[in-house]
Amino acid sequence: MNTQKNQNTDSTTSLSQWLSHLESIHPSAIDMGLGRVKSVANTMDIHLKDSLLITVAGTNGKGTTCRLLEQAMLAQGKTVAVFSSPHLLSYCERVRLNGELAEENEFCRAFELIEKARGDITLTYFEFGTLAAMKMMQDWGVDVAVLEVGLGGRLDATNILDPDLAIITTIDLDHQDWLGDTREAIAREKAGIMRKNGKAVIGELLPPDSLQEIVAELNVEGRWAQQDFFVVKNAVADSSPEHSPSRTWEWKGKHSEFTQLPYPHIPLQNVATALAALELLDLLPDETAIKQIIANTRLPGRQQEISHNPLVVVDVAHNPQATKAMQEWLTRYPASKIRVVVGMLKDKSIVETLAPLSSLNAQWYLASTSGPRGCDASVLAGALLDAQLDKTCTQTFFDVTSAYKAARNDYHEGELILVFGSFVTVAEVLDCTNANEQQ
Numbered sequence: 001m002n003t004q005k006n007q008n009t010d011s012t013t014s015l016s017q018w019l020s021h022l023e024s025i026h027p028s029a030i031d032m033g034l035g036r037v038k039s040v041a042n043t044m045d046i047h048l049k050d051s052l053l054i055t056v057a058g059t060n061g062k063g064t065t066c067r068l069l070e071q072a073m074l075a076q077g078k079t080v081a082v083f084s085s086p087h088l089l090s091y092c093e094r095v096r097l098n099g100e101l102a103e104e105n106e107f108c109r110a111f112e113l114i115e116k117a118r119g120d121i122t123l124t125y126f127e128f129g130t131l132a133a134m135k136m137m138q139d140w141g142v143d144v145a146v147l148e149v150g151l152g153g154r155l156d157a158t159n160i161l162d163p164d165l166a167i168i169t170t171i172d173l174d175h176q177d178w179l180g181d182t183r184e185a186i187a188r189e190k191a192g193i194m195r196k197n198g199k200a201v202i203g204e205l206l207p208p209d210s211l212q213e214i215v216a217e218l219n220v221e222g223r224w225a226q227q228d229f230f231v232v233k234n235a236v237a238d239s240s241p242e243h244s245p246s247r248t249w250e251w252k253g254k255h256s257e258f259t260q261l262p263y264p265h266i267p268l269q270n271v272a273t274a275l276a277a278l279e280l281l282d283l284l285p286d287e288t289a290i291k292q293i294i295a296n297t298r299l300p301g302r303q304q305e306i307s308h309n310p311l312v313v314v315d316v317a318h319n320p321q322a323t324k325a326m327q328e329w330l331t332r333y334p335a336s337k338i339r340v341v342v343g344m345l346k347d348k349s350i351v352e353t354l355a356p357l358s359s360l361n362a363q364w365y366l367a368s369t370s371g372p373r374g375c376d377a378s379v380l381a382g383a384l385l386d387a388q389l390d391k392t393c394t395q396t397f398f399d400v401t402s403a404y405k406a407a408r409n410d411y412h413e414g415e416l417i418l419v420f421g422s423f424v425t426v427a428e429v430l431d432c433t434n435a436n437e438q439q
Contacts (some may be wrong), residue, residue: 013108013111013112014104014108015091015092015104015107015108018107018108018111019091019125022111022123022125022128022129023125025122025123025128033155034155034157034159034160036121036122036123036127037123037127037130037131037157037160038160039121040114040117040118040121040123040131041131041134041160041161043117043118044113044114044117044131044135046131046134046135046138046161047138047161048134048137048138048145048161050138050141051081051137051138051141051142051143051144051145052143052144052145052164052165052281053145053147053161053162053163053164053165054069054144054145054146054147054163054164054165054166054167054277055146055147055149055153055158055159055161055163055165055166055167055193056069056146056147056148056149056167056169057149057152057153057156057166057167057168057169057190057193058149058167058168058169058170058171058190058203058204059169059170059171059172059186059319059321060169060170060172060267060317060319060321060322060325061169061170061203061267061269061270061273062084062148062149062169063084063148063299063302064266064267064270064271064297064299064302065167065169065203065270065273065274065277066082066084066146066148067082067266067297067298067299068264068266068270068271068274068275068293068294068297069144069146069274069277069278070082070096070099070144070146071099071293071296071297072274072278072283072284072285072289072290072293073143073144073283074098074099075285075289075292075293076283076285078142078143078144079097079098079140079141079142079143079144080096080097080098080099080142080143080144080145080146081095081096081097081098081133081136081137081140081142081144081145081146082095082096082145082146082148083095083130083133083134083137083145083146083147083148083158084096084148085126085129085148085150086423087423088300088301088423088426088427088430089427089430089431091107091129092104092107093300094129094133095107095132095133095136095137097136097140097142102136106136107132107136110131110132110133110135110136111128111132113135114128114131114132114135124157126150126151126157127157130147130150130157130158131157133147134147134161147161147163149190149193152186152189152190152192153168153189153190153191153192153193154188154189154190154191154192154193155189155192156192156193158193159192159193162195162198163193163195163198164198164199164281165198165199165200165201165277165280165281166193166194166195166198166199166200166201166220167200167201167202167203167273167277168187168190168191168193168200168201168202168203168204168211169203169204169269169270169273170203170204170269170321171183171186171187171190171204171207171208171211172186172319172320172321183208184208184209184210185210186208187207187208187210187211187214188210188211188214190211191210191211191214191215194214194215194218194220195218195220196218196219196220197218197219197220197221198218198220198221199220199221199222199280199281200215200220200221200222200223201222201223201273201276201277201280202215202222202223202224202225203225203269203270203272203273203276204225205225205226205269207224221280223253223254223276223277223279223280225269225272225273225276228253228254228276229251229252229253229254229272229273229275229276229279230251230252230272231249231250231251231268231269231272232249232250232251232252233249234247234248234249234250234260247263248260248261248262248263249261249263249268251271251272251275253275253276253279253284254276254279254280255279256279256284258275258287258290258291260291261290261291261294262291262294262295264294264295264297265297265298265303266297266298266299266302266303267302267303267325267329271294271297275290300430301314301315301316301423301426301427301430302315302316303315303329306429306430306433307417307433309413310408310411310415310417311333311335311415311416311417312408312416312417312418312419312429312433313333313416313417313418313419314418314419314420314426314429314430315418315419315420315426316420316421316422316423316426317353317420317421318344318345318348318353318420318421318422318423319348319349319353320349320352320353320355320356322353323353323354323355323356323357323420324356326356326357326420327356327357327360330360330416330418333416335414335415335416336361336412336414336415337361337362337363337412337414337415337416338360338361338362338363338415338416338417338418339362339363339365339407339410339411339415339416339417339418340357340360340362340363340364340365340407340418340420341365341367341400341403341404341407341417341418341419341420341425341429342354342364342365342366342367342380342419342420342421342425343366343367343368343369343375343377343380343400343403343421343422343424343425343428344369344375344380344421344422344425345369345373345374345375345422345424346373346374346375346376346379347373348375348422350375350379350380350383351383351386351387354380354383354384354387355383355386355387358384358387358388358389362393362418363393363394363395363407363410364380364384364389364393364394364395365395365397365403365404365406365407366380366381366384366394366395366396366397366403367396367397367398367399367400367402367403367404367421367425368396368397368398368399369399369400369421369422369424369425370399371424377396377397377398377403378396380396381394381396399428400424400425400428400429401428401429401432404417404419404428404429404432405432
């Protein structure tokens with residue numbers, strides 16, 4: 001395969017120039033297989049053997065699980081680096097060191113080394129970024145390195161290194177063209193991050209049989225949701241909103257138990273899964289620290305309140321499992337009406353994703369998204385009609401910004417504006433919000 005080398009990529013090349021270059025050197029965005037990326041990693045002697053390495057796969061919940069792990073490790077005085085994707089506003093979001101975004105020059109330095117080492121080997125945008133993250137983490141010599149899987153697990157670039165712990169957050173239908181069209185097949189792909197005689201935590205509440213078979217075949221020491229760790233919602237407070245100070249829950253693990261925990265700003269099951277991982281690694285903080293960590297852990301684009309008047313919440317839910325969970329957590333907002341702004345990508349399960357929210361007392365602002373994967377708003381409108389939603393409850397817009405501005409113009413006190421869908425959708429609204437704040 002031919003490679004396109006950019007002779008001007010050197011120590012003076014900016015991050016934006018590097019990213020443009022990375023987009024040009026491989027003919028496709030996804031190229032499943034580890035051979036090419038492994039070869040470059042071996043040439044560069046990339047490894048994270050001196051760090052505790054945790055790899056996190058799953059349909060949903062990867063980013064927030066990584067975030068809580070990061071915060072818990074930092075609270076214990078450890079140095080921690082996290083690689084995650086995609087980003088919302090800045091590429092630097094893809095690598096954090098001790099909770100802070102990595103500097104642009106760190107990426108540029110790593111990209112330059114990879115470019116010199118790869119020779120005629122082609123790398124995708126994601127593969128290049130994964131190698132850069134690993135190189136940066138290795139150079140930093142962190143105590144803990146956390147890698148979020150980009151797609152699947154078995155053939156994802158993050159899987160070239162052997163983790164000390166594999167985490168699978170959830171398993172549902174997404175990326176079927178690449179991972180298979182059944183939960184059994186998708187589970188096998190995600191289980192590819194596990195290693196023989198290794199350790200694993202499974203946060204999925206209904207794990208497919210294929211996952212249990214692989215854990216047994218590999219003799220993995222596994223911790224399973226609903227078997228080795230549990231979430232118990234305190235019944236006394238069931239009538240109070242989730243964000244109420246009186247609302248608490250309990251976590252029960254294999255050997256530890258915490259009560260009167262505050263409700264998190266990220267999905268509850270992801271917190272439970274992260275706690276199970278910490279327990280398995282014998283790195284659980286004490287109960288006082290755990291409560292503080294849970295109360296303070298947030299992640300941009302996940303159940304994020306970006307405005308109080310009007311009340312605006314954004315979330316990157318973009319598949320059926322995520323919107324089913326959204327249907328539940330939306331109950332914390334006693335809004336008289338919800339104004340829903342949504343934009344999606346055309347390769348997602350649009351009908352199945354929107355269906356769980358079709359019963360909301362809502363007005364829908366449907367936005368077209370641009371680019372090769374962009375989806376026209378009319379497709380979203382059709383999906384809602386299929387879900388028996390009254391046509392008068394929907395409006396279509398040429399772009400996300402227009403839809404969001406219309407929702408804000410129509411807003412009345414006591415309502416909620418919900419923005420969800422692709423990362424591109426949420427990023428556009430965050431960008432719009434930041435621009436307004438700077439005016």
